Structures are given as structure tokens and as C-alpha cells.
Amino acid sequence: MANDQFQMRLNRKEMKPNDFTCRMCGACCRIKDGIVRVSDAEIARIAAYLGMGEAEFIERETEVAPDRKSLILKSRPDGSCAYLTEDNLCRINPVKPDKCRTFPFEWTNPDSVEVCPQLASLR
Ligand code: SF4
Numbered sequence: 001m002a003n004d005q006f007q008m009r010l011n012r013k014e015m016k017p018n019d020f021t022c023r024m025c026g027a028c029c030r031i032k033d034g035i036v037r038v039s040d041a042e043i044a045r046i047a048a049y050l051g052m053g054e055a056e057f058i059e060r061e062t063e064v065a066p067d068r069k070s071l072i073l074k075s076r077p078d079g080s081c082a083y084l085t086e087d088n089l090c091r092i093n094p095v096k097p098d099k100c101r102t103f104p105f106e107w108t109n110p111d112s113v114e115v116c117p118q119l120a121s122l123r
């Protein structure tokens with residue numbers, strides 16, 4: 001498929017779960033300057049999963065987004081998400097934020113094909 005057609009398909013949110021098998025490489029969880037916003041509902045479900053109170057979770061596990069419009073999950077100094085394990089698994093997978101759950105089906109960024117080897121292989 002030509003690159004522009006593939007990008008149009010992504011832009012139109014035409015990628016479906018049956019079209020995409022995640023390689024579990026963790027590359028999308030290691031994007032330098034990448035952010036994962038969390039809503040109030042997501043904070044509540046992640047905090048409950050971790051056995052923490054919401055206030056404790058907010059204090060320990062989140063920070064204010066650069067645009068100051070929301071809270072985001074904390075990243076490590078190398079840019080990787082604090083919940084990414086050494087095995088490239090998500091420590092909060094059952095309750096991970098919608099942003100993580102819906103990639104690349106409901107959203108992508110202009111550089112997502114460069115980041116994600118599975119998307120690159122489908123081009
Ligand atoms: S919450 Fe999980 S899926 Fe989302 S960026 Fe962090 S490690 Fe990756």
C-alpha cells in the first residue's frame with residue numbers, strides 16, 4: 001500500500017484490531033517527550049488497581065502536563081513511562097489509560113509509523 005494511502009487510512013481511523021498485531025516492543029511507551037494524559041475516571045481506576053487512594057496516586061504517580069491542561073503519568077528520565085516493565089509490558093495493562101488502549105485505532109501522531117515497527121510493516 002502506498003505510504004500516502006496508508007497515512008490516510010490511519011487518519012480516517014480505519015485501522016481495526018484485527019488488522020494490527022502489537023509486537024509488544026514497548027517503543028510507543030518510550031517516546032521522549034511523549035505524554036499520557038489521565039482523566040479523573042482513569043485516575044480513579046488506576047489508583048484502585050494499585051491499591052492507592054486517588055490523592056496518593058495523584059501525588060506520587062502524576063505530574064502536571066506541559067500545557068497545564070491536565071495531569072499526565074510520570075515518565076522516567078529517559079522518557080519511558082514509569083509503568084513500562086523491563087519485559088516491555090504495561091504494569092497497569094488491565095486499567096491503562098484510553099490513550100494507550102486506543103493506539104493506533106483511534107489516533108496516531110505524524111511520526112507514529114516511525115515509532116511503531118508494526119505500523120511500519122503495514123505501510
Ligand atoms: S500506561 Fe502502560 S501502555 Fe500506557 S504508556 Fe505507560 S506502560 Fe505504555
Ligand code: SF4
Pocket residue numbers: 021022023024025026027028029103104115116117118119
Ligand atoms: S510500538 Fe507498536 S508494536 Fe510496539 S508496543 Fe507500541 S503499538 Fe505495539
